[in-house]
Amino acid sequence: MAEEDRWLDEEAGPVVRPYALTRGRTRPAGEALDLIALVTAVRGVEVDTVELDPEHLALLEMCRLPASVADLAADLDLPLGVVQILLADLRVRSLIHVHHPTPPAQLPDPRILREVADGLRRL
Amino acid sequence: MASGGSEARGGPGEAPVTIKILIAGGFGAGKTTLVGAVTEIRALRTEEPLSGPGAYVDHLDGVEQKATTTVAMDFGRITIRDNLVIYLFGAPGQERFWFLWDELASGALGAVVLADTRRLADCFPSVDFFERRRVPFAVAVNCFDGARRYHPEDVRAALDLDRGVPVVLCDARQRSSARDVLVALIEHARRGLQQARTAGTIV
Numbered sequence: 001m002a003e004e005d006r007w008l009d010e011e012a013g014p015v016v017r018p019y020a021l022t023r024g025r026t027r028p029a030g031e032a033l034d035l036i037a038l039v040t041a042v043r044g045v046e047v048d049t050v051e052l053d054p055e056h057l058a059l060l061e062m063c064r065l066p067a068s069v070a071d072l073a074a075d076l077d078l079p080l081g082v083v084q085i086l087l088a089d090l091r092v093r094s095l096i097h098v099h100h101p102t103p104p105a106q107l108p109d110p111r112i113l114r115e116v117a118d119g120l121r122r123l
Numbered sequence: 124m125a126s127g128g129s130e131a132r133g134g135p136g137e138a139p140v141t142i143k144i145l146i147a148g149g150f151g152a153g154k155t156t157l158v159g160a161v162t163e164i165r166a167l168r169t170e171e172p173l174s175g176p177g178a179y180v181d182h183l184d185g186v187e188q189k190a191t192t193t194v195a196m197d198f199g200r201i202t203i204r205d206n207l208v209i210y211l212f213g214a215p216g217q218e219r220f221w222f223l224w225d226e227l228a229s230g231a232l233g234a235v236v237l238a239d240t241r242r243l244a245d246c247f248p249s250v251d252f253f254e255r256r257r258v259p260f261a262v263a264v265n266c267f268d269g270a271r272r273y274h275p276e277d278v279r280a281a282l283d284l285d286r287g288v289p290v291v292l293c294d295a296r297q298r299s300s301a302r303d304v305l306v307a308l309i310e311h312a313r314r315g316l317q318q319a320r321t322a323g324t325i326v
Contacts, residue, residue, distance in 0.1 A: 019170075034230055035198075036141040036210045068141065070167055070198050070210060079170035079193075101141045104232045105316060112140060112207070113232075113313040119203035120309065123161060123302050 021055055021082055028088030035080070038066040038099040039087060045095060055086055060095060139206040144308065145227055146197075146213035147253070148237030149245025153265040153295035154213035155197050157237060160301035162199035162211065169194045169223060194223055209305075216249040224252060233259040233312040235304055237295065240264060240273050243281055250282055259315050261289040261308040287311070 019026060033039070041060045049057065055076065062075055073083040090096045107113070146154045158164055170193050197213040212227055214220060216236075228234070234253050238246045246262070253260040264278050275290040284290065289307040293300045 032226070034143075035212065035227070036143050036230075038139055038141060066139065068200075068208075068210065070212070071165070071200070074165040074167050074198070079168050080196075081169055099139060101143065101230050102138075103230050104142075104312065105319065107140070107316070110313065110316060110320065113309055113316070116142060116203055116207065116209065117306050117309045117313070119207070120201070120209075120302050120306050123201070123298065 019082065021053060021078070022085040025085055026081065028085045029092050030088055032084050033069045033087055033091075033098060034101055035070045036068050036101045038068055038101075039063045039072065040066045040097045040099070042095055042097055047095060048093075052089075053086075056090060059083070059086055059090060063096060066099065137206050139208070142207075142209045143227075143231045144209060144211050144305065145224075145231050145234040145258075146211055146237065147216045147224075147234055147246075147249035147260075148265075149216050149239065149242060149249075152216070152237040152239045152242075152245065153267075154216075154237055157235070157263070157265075157293075157295040157301045157304070158197050158199045158211050158213050160296055160298045161305065162201050164197050164199055167196045167198050167212075169196065194220055196223075211305075216246065218248045221252065228253070228256055228258050231258055233261070233308045235308055236260050236262045238262055238264045238278060238282070239267060239270070240278065241267065241270050243278070246282070250284070259308070259312040261291060261304065261311055263291050263293045263295070263304040265295045266292055287314075 039059075041063045047057070047060065055078065058076060059072060062072055067075075069084065069087065070080070072087070073080045076083060078086075087096065087098075091098060102108070146157055148154055155164065194215060197211075199211045201209040201211070203209065214223055214227060234249070236246050236249045236253065250260070250262070252258075262278065262282065262284065264273065264275065266272060272292075275292060279288070279290045289311050291304050291307050293304050295301055
């Protein structure tokens with residue numbers, strides 16, 4: 001039995017379908033993108049539509065304006081882990097720009113949390 | 124009401140700030156309700172291969188890659204102003220989902236632990252989790268119709284919480300109530316950061 005056929009029994013269902021998009025990879029290239037990292041498609045670069053899958057191209061389309069990883073996963077209706085892998089593929093090809101969230105302890109301006117609380121009170 | 128500032132600080136050149144807040148608690152404690160009370164709920168699913176640390180792979184030697192679990196999470200977004208957005212994530216609080224929480228908790232400003240006084244023990248794992256990882260959290264006691272009302276201090280004692288941890292009674296269905304819970308958490312997190320800065324542990 002070929003190596004790749006070993007997983008294709010009835011129990012493999014949930015794995016095979018979404019992770020087929022990632023060619024079986026379950027970990028992204030490099031560090032996983034945080035759920036609230038903001039992703040923006042890099043403009044003016046040539047995209048190799050042969051090398052990329054439709055889902056990659058859909059993601060590029062969806063992040064023409066900055067979008068969070070969580071929003072992209074919800075919009076694409078794919079599991080988060082799959083979307084993180086697809087985004088990492090785009091990052092490796094320098095097709096997206098990633099803005100990593102600032103850890104709370106490193107927020108440049110502590111007053112920003114006061115602004116957040118005030119903003120919430122106005123909801 | 125705060126005046127001005129938003130235009131001055133929200134200029135196009137400013138780096139966006141995204142803030143992550145987690146909503147934890149036992150099954151049926153009202154996580155989805157609370158997120159839905161303050162913003163539109165979006166569904167996020169994870170179809171996680173159970174191969175990370177903490178996953179139940181001991182009895183699956185060699186077939187780790189086959190084991191997955193699907194976990195549905197709710198999330199919502201609150202835009203405070205341009206370039207300042209809060210993301211709320213509600214996820215199941217049971218210990219078997221810790222692999223998910225590790226990723227969620229990384230970089231989180233804080234967490235709300237929703238407690239149902241009829242099943243208070245359901246929120247113990249969440250409280251433990253955030254205490255151990257030093258993630259600031261507030262406990263929101265969701266006052267379900269017909270459930271006996273408790274004083275916040277009784278809940279604090281029952282959960283053995285530190286004095287500083289806010290305990291708030293809430294009705295997760297009410298926007299104003301859900302909002303007050305979030306404000307209590309943010310003020311708590313802000314005080315913690317301020318103290319850490321003053322003490323010099325954060326440069």
